Amino acid sequence: MAQSVEPTAPPPHTADRAGSRHTADRPERGLATALAAEQAHLATSRAALARMRERAEALFSTGQHVAGDPYAAETLGRTLSRRVAELADQPDTPLFFGRLTFADAEHHVGRRHVTDDLGEPLVLDWRAPLSRLFYRASARDPQGVTVRRRFGFDRGELTSFEDEHLGRGEELGTASRILTGEIERPRVGPMRDIVATIQPEQDELVRADLETSLCVQGAPGTGKTAVGLHRAAYLLYLHRERLRRSGVLVVGPNRAFLAYIAAVLPALGEVEVAQTTVEELVARVPVRAVDAPEVAALKHDVRLAEVLRRAVEARVSGATEPIVVSDGSFRWRIGVDPLRRIVEETRREGLPYATGRERVRARVVALLQLQAESRRAESPGDAWLRRMGRCRPVTDFLDAAWPALTPEGLLHLLYTDPQVLATAADGLLTPAEQELLRAGRPGRTPKATRWTAADAVLVDEAAGLLERPAGFGHVVVDEAQDLSPMQCRAIARRSEHGSLTLLGDLAQGTAPWSATDWRESLAHLGKPDAAVVPLTVGFRVPAAVVALANRLLPALAVDVPPAESLRRDGALDVRTVPDLVAATVAEVRAALTHDGSVGVVAADDAVDRLRAALAAAGVETATADDVEAATRVTVVGATAVKGLEYDQVVAVEPAAIVAAEPRGLHRLYVVLTRAVSRLTVLHTAPLPGPLVDAPTAPTR
Ligand SMILES: Nc1ncnc2c1ncn2[C@@H]1O[C@H](COP(=O)(O)OP(=O)(O)OP(=O)(O)O)[C@@H](O)[C@H]1O
Numbered sequence: 001m002a003q004s005v006e007p008t009a010p011p012p013h014t015a016d017r018a019g020s021r022h023t024a025d026r027p028e029r030g031l032a033t034a035l036a037a038e039q040a041h042l043a044t045s046r047a048a049l050a051r052m053r054e055r056a057e058a059l060f061s062t063g064q065h066v067a068g069d070p071y072a073a074e075t076l077g078r079t080l081s082r083r084v085a086e087l088a089d090q091p092d093t094p095l096f097f098g099r100l101t102f103a104d105a106e107h108h109v110g111r112r113h114v115t116d117d118l119g120e121p122l123v124l125d126w127r128a129p130l131s132r133l134f135y136r137a138s139a140r141d142p143q144g145v146t147v148r149r150r151f152g153f154d155r156g157e158l159t160s161f162e163d164e165h166l167g168r169g170e171e172l173g174t175a176s177r178i179l180t181g182e183i184e185r186p187r188v189g190p191m192r193d194i195v196a197t198i199q200p201e202q203d204e205l206v207r208a209d210l211e212t213s214l215c216v217q218g219a220p221g222t223g224k225t226a227v228g229l230h231r232a233a234y235l236l237y238l239h240r241e242r243l244r245r246s247g248v249l250v251v252g253p254n255r256a257f258l259a260y261i262a263a264v265l266p267a268l269g270e271v272e273v274a275q276t277t278v279e280e281l282v283a284r285v286p287v288r289a290v291d292a293p294e295v296a297a298l299k300h301d302v303r304l305a306e307v308l309r310r311a312v313e314a315r316v317s318g319a320t321e322p323i324v325v326s327d328g329s330f331r332w333r334i335g336v337d338p339l340r341r342i343v344e345e346t347r348r349e350g351l352p353y354a355t356g357r358e359r360v361r362a363r364v365v366a367l368l369q370l371q372a373e374s375r376r377a378e379s380p381g382d383a384w385l386r387r388m389g390r391c392r393p394v395t396d397f398l399d400a401a402w403p404a405l406t407p408e409g410l411l412h413l414l415y416t417d418p419q420v421l422a423t424a425a426d427g428l429l430t431p432a433e434q435e436l437l438r439a440g441r442p443g444r445t446p447k448a449t450r451w452t453a454a455d456a457v458l459v460d461e462a463a464g465l466l467e468r469p470a471g472f473g474h475v476v477v478d479e480a481q482d483l484s485p486m487q488c489r490a491i492a493r494r495s496e497h498g499s500l501t502l503l504g505d506l507a508q509g510t511a512p513w514s515a516t517d518w519r520e521s522l523a524h525l526g527k528p529d530a531a532v533v534p535l536t537v538g539f540r541v542p543a544a545v546v547a548l549a550n551r552l553l554p555a556l557a558v559d560v561p562p563a564e565s566l567r568r569d570g571a572l573d574v575r576t577v578p579d580l581v582a583a584t585v586a587e588v589r590a591a592l593t594h595d596g597s598v599g600v601v602a603a604d605d606a607v608d609r610l611r612a613a614l615a616a617a618g619v620e621t622a623t624a625d626d627v628e629a630a631t632r633v634t635v636v637g638a639t640a641v642k643g644l645e646y647d648q649v650v651a652v653e654p655a656a657i658v659a660a661e662p663r664g665l666h667r668l669y670v671v672l673t674r675a676v677s678r679l680t681v682l683h684t685a686p687l688p689g690p691l692v693d694a695p696t697a698p699t700r
Contacts, residue, residue: 035158035160035161038099041108042094042096042158044122045122045123046095048114048115049114051117052114093111094110094151094153094156094196095112095123096108096110096111096151097109097110097150097151097196098110098134098148098150099148099151100137100147100149101148101149102146103146107130107131108123108124109123109124109126110123110125110126111125111126111267111269112125112269113125113128127233127234127237127238132203132207134148135199135203136203138166138171139166139169139170139171142166145166145167146166146167147164147165148166149161149162149163149164150164150176152177152178160178162176162178164176174566182197183197183567184569186594186596186597186647186677187596187597187645187646187676188595188632190259190260190261190262190628191225191226191260191263192263193230193267194226194230195230195268198226198230199223199537201535202223202230205227205231205501205533205535206227206230206234210235210239210242210243210473210474210499211499212530212531213499213501213502213527214501214502214530214531215502215503215504215532215533216228216532217504217505217518217532217533217534217535218503218505218534218536219505219507219535219546219563220505220563220669220670220673221538221539221540221563221565222536222538222539222563223535224478224505224535225478225643226264227501227503227535228250228476228477228501229261229264231476231501232248232250232265232273232474232476233265233269235248235474236270236273239473243473243474245473246472246498247472247473248273248274248472248475248476249273249274249275249472249474249494250265250273250274250275250276250475251276251277251278251281251476251477251491252275252277253478253479253482253642254640254642256624256625256636257642257643259625259626259628260643260644261643278487279453281490281494282456282460284408284456284459284460284463285451287455288450290452291440291454293512295436295454296452296453296512297512297513298429299437299452299455299458299486300457300485300487300512301484301485301513302485302486302489303428304458304461305461305485305486305489306428307421307424307425307428307429308410308424308461308462310424311410311420311423312405312410312465313347314420315353315402315405315410316347316402318344319336319339319340319343319397319400319401320336320400321397322334322335322336322339323364323394325368325391325393325394330376333371334364334367334368338367339364339397343402345363346363346402352464352465352467353402353465353466354466355467355468357398357404360401360402361389361398362389364394365385365388365394369388372384406446407459407462407463408446408449408459409446410462410466411446411455411459412442412445412449414437415437415438415440415442418434418438421434440452454486457484457486457487457490461486461490464489469494470494471493471494471496471498472494473498473499474495474498474500475494475495475498475499475500476501477503478503478504478643479503479643480502480521481504481505481508481521482510482514483515484511484513485513485520485521485524488524488525491525492524492525492526492527495527496526499527500525500527500530502525504518507553507556507560507666507669508670509558509663510639510642510667510670514663516557534560534561536561537564538563539566539567540567540673540676541563541674541675542567542568542570542571542572542675542676542677542678542679543565543567543570544571545570546565547694548679548691548694549563549673550562551691551694552672552690552691553669554690555665555689555690556665556666556669563673570675571677572680572681573678573681574681574687574691574694575680575682575683576683576684577682577683580652580653580682580683581609581610582613583682584600584602584613584650584682585614585617587650587680587682588650589617589619591633591648591650591678591680592619592632592633594647594648594677595647596632596646596648596676597646598632598633598634598647598648598649599641599644599650599674600614600621600635600636600649601638601649601650601651601652601671602638602651602653602656602657603637603638603652603653603656603657603660604638604639604640605660606652607637610635610652611635614635621633621634621635623635623636624637624640624641624644634646638657638660638667638668638671639660639667641670641671642670644674645676646675647676647677647678648675648676648680649671649674649675649679649680651671651679651680651681652682652683653682653683654671654687654691655683655685655687655688657671658688668688
């Protein structure tokens, strides 16, 4: 049988476990000795990590004297300061969480490599090839592992362990108490890493090759975000140099979400991953206006990509006049035909527009150079070439045949010149749609125009036609179901030569343009062949709560496998109340008698009222952006709660959440799947149809 051990004076919540497992005196003593040995190994490893950090700090402070020049010093300084940050020891985060025993060796597995002064490993990084066995070895296929040991910690102290003798066919799987304890622990504050308990099907995704693009369709709480972040850390470990140069980007739905996940990668020693929202990614113009819903929907339609492409192409025209340049006593001339040929040839090369313009300039200058060489019998120098490239006749020709463009200038032109729009949109947009696009009253100039969020995406598309943006080696996109086709393209431009991890749940799509089929999104993202992999085992939401949320699925018109929960604990309470505000205050008070965070989720326009009522009742609350807030209660609008979780959730008036937006039922599905331990639904209005008569499960 699998064994577990606790110290002789364990913390109260683990005492009975130890007692129930090991009554015989001798094994208990043996296990206590083993526990003491593990605690000693932890102390040794901590001390070794501290020495590694001291060495890195010493190098950092002498780095400037060692490096030959200021640039080298800066690079070295950056590398070393990163190294120092990576080696930080977080007192609450165990340095190792597992141990693998083989016939001839033993390895502790932890958050980073730790070596002793001789370079011998004390802890293996969880991402090392050997560590993989910690997650993947099983009784059926032990892969050489005789014993897998998991450690239990309490506030950074090693307090217990559990052994699975895989070699003898023993395996605890999800019955592991340490695993269950980790999954069911009350949540507080920002998201944490899950390295100690990554499940085999998650590990498979985390360790997919750098070349592989993946789309993970996962029900709420199945660990999609966790998988995406751990994959980023894994890829950075395996391809450190390459990805440091090209970069890794994480795209999330909003700032509150990014704040919630911000600490995960640094805790894994990865301090240099860019984290952003799509809005920030495309923020070339300030957003100062809001589109009507039908205009926004049109601007996010993929047909606009072709309209913009044609509009750019239409800027290029043939030459109508020769170029004549006076150069001292010489006059150089290029006729209309060769100029047309240059434009045509360059157009066929399909370069980004701005690069094309420079190519045409270079070709014109090359023809001038030929003439100069044949007349003067010597080759003109660089200064001459530059002067020719900038001289008036050449720039006049360029401005007529291949005019300079800015992305916002192009969009402004489309919005203000009906003829330009009609030509570019011919056969693609109806006259009524063209009218809609122009209805936004653009300013006289691009600068004077009050751009909308959808305009910013179009400006980014235009920018991509003019110049190729720098891409990332790997991009992780969370809540990807909400990306519009045009937003997908903005991400595609940044991952053209890299790979993607796309994470999402079609059932949680709340935007008017949310995906209903991953294949379409993947095509817009430029990765049509990426595999779509389901995750269905939920680690967040208790089974009773999942059952309630699943009642909405048939009404959501998406084809996704329903979630199952690993969690049998948890409570659900759905109640009609006479006064929503008073009931919310009472419910929050009751929730505060238990551990963990409390999230009050309501339609956006009810948030201020509820916060005020809670404040009047003496309950301090935070907003979703404030993940570090000392207060345990957060009041959050339904539209901001995606991706977040709270230990106890009070969902207020589902009917109002549904009524607030066209995809309100999808929004409600998101709201109902945020609870870790307990969900209370309070309502005065009738519940939305699918929830009527739902059974409740009050267990405490
Ligand atoms: N293997 C695991 N071990 C322990 N906890 C896990 C594991 N996988 C996921 N979790 C936890 O389950 C919760 C949900 O995970 P996560 O937020 O990644 O899910 P998600 O699929 O992104 O959810 P959503 O669809 O709501 O965005 C988190 O608290 C996470 O830490």
